[in-house]
Amino acid sequence: MERDNKSSEFLHIGNKLLSWYGKNARDLPFRQTKDPYKIWICEIVFQQTRISQGLNHYNNFIKRFPDVKTLADAEENEVLLYWKGLGYYSRAINIHKASQQIMNDYQGVFPADYEEILKLKGVGKYTAAAVSSICFGGRMPAVDGNFYRVLSRIFADDFDISNSKAFSYFSQLAAMVMPDNVGDFNQAMMDLGSEICKPKNPLCSECPVNDDCLAFSMQKISEYPVKTKKVKTEDLALKYYFVHRNGQFLIRQRKDDFIWKKLFEFPPVISVELEPFIRNVKTINHKLTHKNLIIEISSVEVHSEAVWNSFIAENQYLITDFEAFHDKSFPKPLENYIQNSLKD
DNA sequence: AAGGCGGGGGG
DNA sequence: CCCCCAGCCTT
Incomplete structure (x- = not known):
C-alpha cells in the first residue's frame, strides 16, 4: 500500500504504539507463535469475545485440535463441544468447514495471501488482515472495535461506527498511522484498546499517544466513538x-x-x-x-x-x-x- | 444496507 | 439496566 505525503504526517503515532507494544504487550498464549493455524483459531475465538472469557476455550481447543488436519478430521459435534458456552456457534461450524477447505483447496497448507485467507468460511476482512499481517507480513490493518475507538478518539472523529461504511472509513484512518510492522501494529492497537483506551474510564494519563490524541486534548474522550444505532432486545x-x-x-x-x-x-x-x-x-x-x-x-x-x-x-x-x-x-x-x- | 447471532463482565 | 467485546453471514 502506497503512502502519500499527507499520511506520513501521522506516522509517528503508529511508531509510538509499536514502541509501547514492545514493552507492554500482554503475555498471551498465541503471542508465542506465528503458526497461522493458531493465530486463525485465536482470531475466531476472540471475535466479539473478551480475552478473559475465551482463554480456556482457546487453550483447550488447540490442545485437542493442534493443526488443520486434526480439526478437519474431527466430527462437527466434537468441534461444537469445544465451543460449548462460548456463544456465536456458527463460528465453530465455520472453522470446521474452513479446515476442510484448507485440506481440499490448499493441500493442507494454510494460505498466505490475504485474498485467499478471506475465502475461508467464517473469515472476514478483519480476520484475514490479522492472520496475514501477523503470520505472513501482510500489510492490511485489522480494523475491529478497538480501531474504531482508538482512531475516533485520536482524530476526534465523529464518523458513526454503526454505519456500514465504518470499516472502510477507519481502514483509511488506520493507513495514515500504520508503520511498516503491520502485524505488531495491529496487535498494539488491540492491546491499547483493551488496556488503556478502554470504552469507559480510559487510562489516558498512561497512554503512549495522549499527546497526539485530539479528543483527550479537548477533554472530550467520552464523546468518542460515536454510535447511533441502539441495541433493542x-x-x-x-x-x-x-x-x-x-x-x-x-x-x-x-x-x-x-x-x-x-x-x-x-x-x-x-x-x-x-x-x-x-x-x-x-x-x-x-x-x-x-x-x-x-x-x-x-x-x-x-x-x-x-x-x-x-x-x-x-x-x-x-x-x-x-x-x-x-x-x-x-x-x-x-x-x-x-x-x-x-x-x- | 440492515439485522441476527451468545455469553460474560463493567459501570 | 445498558453497553461492549480480536466480527461474520444472510437477506
Missing part, C-alpha cells in the same frame, strides 16, 4: 420438557438456523400420555444480546417403559444421562438446568 418464550426415567433423559439436536446452531436441547413438546407426570415447572430468564429468553422447563418423570419407548420412537429423541451429557454441547441455560437437576 425483545422477549422470547421457550418451552421445554425435561423427560427423564431412571437417571436418563431425552434430547435432540437443533438445526443450524436461528439461535444455538446445532446445539442439543430438550423436547419442546410432550404427548398427552405424559402430561400427568409433570412434576415441577421451572422458569429461567436468560439474557442474549438481542433477546431476553424466558425458558419454561417442565420436569416429567416417566415410569412406564412402554410410554417412554414409544415417545422416543415417535419423535426420534436421543437418550443421554447425567454422565454422558458432557459429551454434547448444550446452550448455557440448559447446561445449568442439567447441573442443578443433578444435585437433586
Whole structure:
C-alpha cells in the first residue's frame, strides 16, 4: 500500500504504539507463535469475545485440535463441544468447514495471501488482515472495535461506527498511522484498546499517544466513538420438557438456523400420555444480546417403559444421562438446568 | 444496507 | 439496566 505525503504526517503515532507494544504487550498464549493455524483459531475465538472469557476455550481447543488436519478430521459435534458456552456457534461450524477447505483447496497448507485467507468460511476482512499481517507480513490493518475507538478518539472523529461504511472509513484512518510492522501494529492497537483506551474510564494519563490524541486534548474522550444505532432486545418464550426415567433423559439436536446452531436441547413438546407426570415447572430468564429468553422447563418423570419407548420412537429423541451429557454441547441455560437437576 | 447471532463482565 | 467485546453471514 502506497503512502502519500499527507499520511506520513501521522506516522509517528503508529511508531509510538509499536514502541509501547514492545514493552507492554500482554503475555498471551498465541503471542508465542506465528503458526497461522493458531493465530486463525485465536482470531475466531476472540471475535466479539473478551480475552478473559475465551482463554480456556482457546487453550483447550488447540490442545485437542493442534493443526488443520486434526480439526478437519474431527466430527462437527466434537468441534461444537469445544465451543460449548462460548456463544456465536456458527463460528465453530465455520472453522470446521474452513479446515476442510484448507485440506481440499490448499493441500493442507494454510494460505498466505490475504485474498485467499478471506475465502475461508467464517473469515472476514478483519480476520484475514490479522492472520496475514501477523503470520505472513501482510500489510492490511485489522480494523475491529478497538480501531474504531482508538482512531475516533485520536482524530476526534465523529464518523458513526454503526454505519456500514465504518470499516472502510477507519481502514483509511488506520493507513495514515500504520508503520511498516503491520502485524505488531495491529496487535498494539488491540492491546491499547483493551488496556488503556478502554470504552469507559480510559487510562489516558498512561497512554503512549495522549499527546497526539485530539479528543483527550479537548477533554472530550467520552464523546468518542460515536454510535447511533441502539441495541433493542425483545422477549422470547421457550418451552421445554425435561423427560427423564431412571437417571436418563431425552434430547435432540437443533438445526443450524436461528439461535444455538446445532446445539442439543430438550423436547419442546410432550404427548398427552405424559402430561400427568409433570412434576415441577421451572422458569429461567436468560439474557442474549438481542433477546431476553424466558425458558419454561417442565420436569416429567416417566415410569412406564412402554410410554417412554414409544415417545422416543415417535419423535426420534436421543437418550443421554447425567454422565454422558458432557459429551454434547448444550446452550448455557440448559447446561445449568442439567447441573442443578443433578444435585437433586 | 440492515439485522441476527451468545455469553460474560463493567459501570 | 445498558453497553461492549480480536466480527461474520444472510437477506
